[in-house]
Amino acid sequence: MSGRIAKARLMAYDVLWAIAKQGAYAHVILHEVLDREHPTPNDAALASEIVYGVLTWQRLLDHEIALHSKVAVQKMDFQVLVILRMSLYQLRFFSRVPSYAILSDAVELTKQVAFRASGFVNGVLRSATRTPHKESAAKEGDCTQLAQKQRGVYLSFPDWLVDHFTRQFCDETACEIMEALNQKVARTARVNTTRYTPSEVIQALQEEGVLAQRSPVSPYGIRLPAKVNPTALAAYKEGMYTLQGESSMLVAPLFGDMRGKRVLDACAAPGGKALHIAELAHDQAEVVAVDLHPHRVQTILQQAKRLHLSSIQAFASDARAIAISGSFDAILLDAPCSGLGTIARKPDIKWRVLPSDIEQLAELQSQLLDALAQRVQIGGLLIYTTCTLSARENELQIREFLRRHSNFQLEPLHFELVSDTLCQIMQAKPLEAGMAYLLPQELGTDGFFFAKMRRVD
Numbered sequence: 001m002s003g004r005i006a007k008a009r010l011m012a013y014d015v016l017w018a019i020a021k022q023g024a025y026a027h028v029i030l031h032e033v034l035d036r037e038h039p040t041p042n043d044a045a046l047a048s049e050i051v052y053g054v055l056t057w058q059r060l061l062d063h064e065i066a067l068h069s070k071v072a073v074q075k076m077d078f079q080v081l082v083i084l085r086m087s088l089y090q091l092r093f094f095s096r097v098p099s100y101a102i103l104s105d106a107v108e109l110t111k112q113v114a115f116r117a118s119g120f121v122n123g124v125l126r127s128a129t130r131t132p133h134k135e136s137a138a139k140e141g142d143c144t145q146l147a148q149k150q151r152g153v154y155l156s157f158p159d160w161l162v163d164h165f166t167r168q169f170c171d172e173t174a175c176e177i178m179e180a181l182n183q184k185v186a187r188t189a190r191v192n193t194t195r196y197t198p199s200e201v202i203q204a205l206q207e208e209g210v211l212a213q214r215s216p217v218s219p220y221g222i223r224l225p226a227k228v229n230p231t232a233l234a235a236y237k238e239g240m241y242t243l244q245g246e247s248s249m250l251v252a253p254l255f256g257d258m259r260g261k262r263v264l265d266a267c268a269a270p271g272g273k274a275l276h277i278a279e280l281a282h283d284q285a286e287v288v289a290v291d292l293h294p295h296r297v298q299t300i301l302q303q304a305k306r307l308h309l310s311s312i313q314a315f316a317s318d319a320r321a322i323a324i325s326g327s328f329d330a331i332l333l334d335a336p337c338s339g340l341g342t343i344a345r346k347p348d349i350k351w352r353v354l355p356s357d358i359e360q361l362a363e364l365q366s367q368l369l370d371a372l373a374q375r376v377q378i379g380g381l382l383i384y385t386t387c388t389l390s391a392r393e394n395e396l397q398i399r400e401f402l403r404r405h406s407n408f409q410l411e412p413l414h415f416e417l418v419s420d421t422l423c424q425i426m427q428a429k430p431l432e433a434g435m436a437y438l439l440p441q442e443l444g445t446d447g448f449f450f451a452k453m454r455r456v457d
Contacts, residue, residue: 004104004105004108005105005108005109005112006043006046006101006105007037007039007043007047008039008042008043008044008046008047008050009046009047009050009086009105009109010109011033011034011037011039011043011047012046012047012050012051012054012086013082013083013086013109013113014033015029015030015033015047015051016050016051016054016055016082016085016086017078017079017082019055019348020078020081020082021078023352025346025348026051026052026055026346026347026348027345027346030047030048030051033047034047034048041227041228041229042227044229045226045227050086050089050090052347053089053093054085054086054089055347055348055350055351056156056182056347056350057089057093057156057182058085058156058347058350058351059152059153059156059157059158060153060154060155060156061084061085061088061089061092061156062081062085063153064088064092064128065081065084065085065088065124065128067131068124068125068127068128068131069084069120069124071120077114077117079110079113079114079117080110080114080117080120080121083106083109083110083113083114083121084106084121084124084125086106087102087103087105087106087121087125088125088128090102091125091128091129099129102125103122103125103126103129106121106122106125107121107122110122143155143171143175143178143179144171144172144175148162148163148166151175151178155175155178155179155182156182156350157178157350158350158351160354160355161178161340161350162174162178164340164355164390165177165178165389168389168390168391173439176439176441177389177439177440177441177447179441180344180439180440180441180444181343181344181347181440181447182344183344183444184226184344185245185344185345185440185444185445185446186223186224186246186444187223187224187225187226187228187230187243188215188221188222188223188224188243188244188245188246188249189212189221189222189224189230189241189242189243189244190218190220190221190222190241190242190243190244190249190272190276191220191221191222191240191241192239192240192241192242192279192307192308193220193279193280194279194282194283194307194308194309195239195240195308196240196241198214198219198220198221198222200240201222201235201240201241202214202222204234204235204240205222205224205233205235208233208234208235210224210225210228210233211225212224212225215246215249216443217246217247217249217250217419217422217443217445218246218249218250218418219418219419220249220276221244221246221249222241230243231243237306239306239307239308242272242275242276242303242307243272244272244276245342245345245387245445245446246443246445246446247341247387247438247445247446247447247448248272248273248387248446248448249276250415250418250422250438250448250450251273251276251332251334251383251385251450252273252276252277252279252280253280253418254383254413254414254450254452255277255280255330255332255381255383257280257281258277258280258281258285258287258329258330259281259282259284259285260284260285261281261285261286261329261330262285262286262288262326262327262328262329262330263277263281263285263286263287263288263328263329263330263331263332264288264290264322264328264330264331264332264372264375265277265287265288265289265290265331265332265334266290266319266322266331266332266333266334266368266372267290267291267292267319267333267334267335267336267368268289268290268291268300268314268334269291269293269296269297269299269300270296270299270300270303271289271299271300271303271304271312271314273332273334274287274289274300274312274314274332275300275303275304275307275309275312277332278304278309278311278312279307279309281311283309283310283311284311285311286311286313287311287312287313288313288314288315288324288328289312289313289314289315290314290315290316290317290319290322290324291314291316291317292316292317292318292319293316294316297314297315297316298314300312300314301314319333319368319371319372320367320368320371321371322371322375327375327376327377327380328375328376328377328380329377329380329381330376330380330381330382330383331372331375331376331380331381331382331383332383332385333365333368333369333372333382333383333384333385334385334386335361335364335365335368335369335384335385335386335393336361336364336365336368337361337365337386337387337388337390337393338353338357338358338361338388338390338393339353339387339388340353340388340389340390340447341386341387341388341389341440341446341447341448341449342387342446342447344440344446345446358390358392358393359392361393362392362393362397365386365393365397366397366400366401369382369384369397369401370401370404370405373401373405373408373455376408376455377455378455378456378457379454379455379456380454380455381411381452381453381454381455382408382452382453382454382455383450383451383452383453384397384398384401384450384451384453385448385449385450385451386448386449387446387447387448387449388447388449389437389439389447389449393449394435394437394449394451395431395432395435395449395451398410398435398451398453401453402453407455407456407457408453408454408455408456409434409453409454409456410432410433410434410435410451410452410453411434411452411453411454412433412434412452413426413433413434413435413436413450413452415436422438422443425438425442425443426438434451434452434453435449435450435451435452436449436450436451437449437450438450
């Protein structure tokens, strides 16, 4: 498709259509489209903003579309619904873009993909422009005073997730979590401290015209501008940093000094945590990274080479039956999970994950824990982490594991080694010592769960 339509909107449409029609993963298909189209940085940023904005506010957008349409949202063709969602999102959230430009592109795009619906799209959007945009009731007042279905609409979450967060936490915390998951998270990277300090990396980036800042969450982290492609910079190619979320940067320090030790990262891809363990051990540990998919193993090895790390070994294997002999001083299971803590970065999770997925994942996690427990040597560590906010996958999973394996005990998580502020936040939640949540509203990170166990006999 071409013509007078803004390139960013064309790319956003291609991505959103693939998600709606084909079930594509947002971050994967967006990356493919951007690679194919070679847009300017501004066009890439705008397309990304439209895609993730629509996915974040999809239910609220559908609610408003229904107010202006005689056709039920559920009965609309995918092409039409995608155009209405992305156009209404721009009308409601892009204050500097004139409405006539949005409507013009919407109508022109509809003529190309669903010609007979162009008048319908024009009518719905013109009706929307005549209606003042009402801010979310959750922002105007107290989210906790809204009925569950209202929360689902105005915070744009499926009803089951609203219920899930409310049951697991409480009304106030559930609202805070959902509001935080609707906010943008910072683009972050972890400094390769085997060779550089954060200050040196920030200076190198500044010389490339990029203004980075120290992370307030991790002493190893930096925050990057949203419009920068961090993998295209010379500093990245020279191995100065690795892209990683700030929550994930908190995992490797929990192991302590691993120099001279044998460490397994059992579900390692894309490799950030295994690489961090190697860095903190000054490249003097034996770090074994395992992942089920061979192409992801190659990515880990490529990253290790770029970072000049020689202590990383990587293998393709099912972590339930690792074809590597011997025991380990420490094992990390960053378990496959529902990813509910990463909704701010992957908002399509809202509409992709179902309650049944959590049960299936919990069974897989249980199998992984049981298998890996046999590979931890006596006195060794087993650290379990997820990027989800689900008791079934987190604290209940660990309690069940400890009932099955009396030779493991929880051990305190020493977050004070990272920062006193982080330690205070973690200790404020009512979980056993050795387990902790980092909630997304606390430091503007992904939601994360940590558990630390030691084999005692």
